[in-house]
Amino acid sequence: MAIFVNADTKVIVQGLTGGQGKYHGLRNQAYGTQVVGGVTPGKGGTDVEGIPVFNTVAEAVAATGADASFIAVPPKAASAAILEAAAAGIRFIVCITEGIPAQDEAKVYNTLLRDYPNTRLLGPNCPGIISPGKCNIGITAGEIAQLPTAKGPNVGIVSRSGTLTYQALYELKQRGIGVSTCVGIGGDPVPGTNFIDCLREFQADPETHAIIMIGEIGGSAEEEAAEFIKANVTKPMSAYIAGVTAPEGKKMGHAGAITSGGKGTAQGKMDALRAAGVKVGLNPTEAGDLMAEIVATL
């Protein structure tokens, strides 16, 4: 088991003929992911190293039976690409594009909610998802993810930050702890999938025995997650929140990483998670150490 994706997931890459799409699409395929097609308007009928390219998502889905899409197109084209995938019946969309206008994101999110309730969007501006040994969609280097074991214990990872997602994978790999699925939800203000969506799936997934959550300053997603954890998550958790020393009122790289009026601070988030029974580390290594302690008791 894994969450959202597994060995049967068939993926198309929107933007397969572009630099990023080609590089990461082929890397995902080399990892063992079923990359069954690509979509680039005007380039239908060609191929990228044997992977067929189609003009539209609908054509790609009809020809390949794809149920997931990896979107690697520029910000201007990303909103339309997401909606095209949803309209073609794709159930899981991963969008790595950074720099989509917030107004577009809000509109896309609410359009999906209303017109395509069965489609899940991961991202935008996220590293993607990896279920080690089964499926890797996005830009994560597969070799830093420890394979899960049949009897466990295995850990699920959910993170708002790309590089800290890798750091979390790496911390577990160093300690030989298996990973069930690692989800990077992205650092934008309106993520398609949030912490709670992932926590709910991890709680229900029999292959996941513990969960690491990596948050950062800005917004209230971590506080909302803490409420959810208190009420619904029985699996043990560790966490880390980036940005303890971030100055107020400055966007720290990510569009969503900003504190204002004393809200969205790392301290507030850490306090909320601790109150929900989560072991909170002050840096990624400490969160890894805390997880190792948890795993030792399982």
Add this chain to the structure above:
Amino acid sequence: MDLFEYQGKQYFARYDIPVSPGDVAYTVDEAVAAAEMAGYPVVVKAQVQVGGRGKAGGIKLADTPDEVRLHAGNILGMDIKGHLVKRVWVEHASDISKEYYASYSLDRAAKKHLLMLSAEGGVEIEAVAVSNPDAIVLLHIDPVDGISLAVARDAAVRANIDEEAVDGVADMLVKLYDCFTRGDCDLAEINPLILRPDGGVHALDAKVSLDNNAAFRHPEWDEFRATEELDEREQLARTHDLQYIGLDGTVGIIANGAGLAMSTLDVVNQVGGTAANFLDIGGGANADMMAAALGVINSDENVKSILINIFGGITRGEEVAKGIVEALGRVDLRAPIVIRLDGTNAEEGREILANAGIPESKLTSKPTMLEAARAAVALANGN
């Protein structure tokens, strides 16, 4: 990007939101000319991006050219909470019957747009939210639907806007929403939104924050960008597309990814150091960008050591290493580097650094983030 009041008003005017007639002035003579155009009496307003301008003496009423001369002379060059006043906005003084508040922003938790409307304007809305929360109408708007005149009217009535102003305010709310959405604002706020004795309503102030991600479809933003007050290092970083924020500490930081960069700041702090900056070289950074990043850090006189923290995903270790070698050949760095390199092609990167003949006094490599931070802080603190 935050706009000055006068830019916000000019931006409002693009979306047919009524504002007071006026002009921006950089000199006393320009201020007098602007006053003639606007018509006396006028208000001379300091243009700085900080609250409390009035209390600081940065907003003055003038009835004559001499008074404009006096006030503009005093206000230009004034220091308001550390902000130097370089320009004033001179506008026709409005007769005010009532002051209201209106704003649109994104409610991240609800993932909808949020209208805030209150009949108690002209004061800080945060203060109203504490003293009299019922005086603020909060209305979520689905970005797919937008706001209709009927919904806007209903909100105005619920906010206890005076009857004679309801239609004008409703019209204003629809136009402000248009500005907020089509104009790609993170925040569009009018405080105060005034009712005049003649029954008209208009925006007496403007607070606008633009979404930088949408700059590609707004060529008209270029003129706003030109007046953005960045320090020298921030300017330099921007020309190289680096995400840089200057801080006060002594350890220069370079990391790939916003999260890792934030985390690096945290770890430096935890081991007893202080960060000189936040710098994210982004995914896919190459040798050129690394060299540019080191150049930016090197222009900061406070920097005593440089911590480079790279976890390769898209970013490749050998590119990072090449950039460091190149930068060391190009510029004489003021401080030693401590590097932690992991992830994609990290081995190759470490090899390049090891074989480049760089003395240990200039560069050391550490296997983990924590050890690298400790080493960089020890260097910065002179241990």
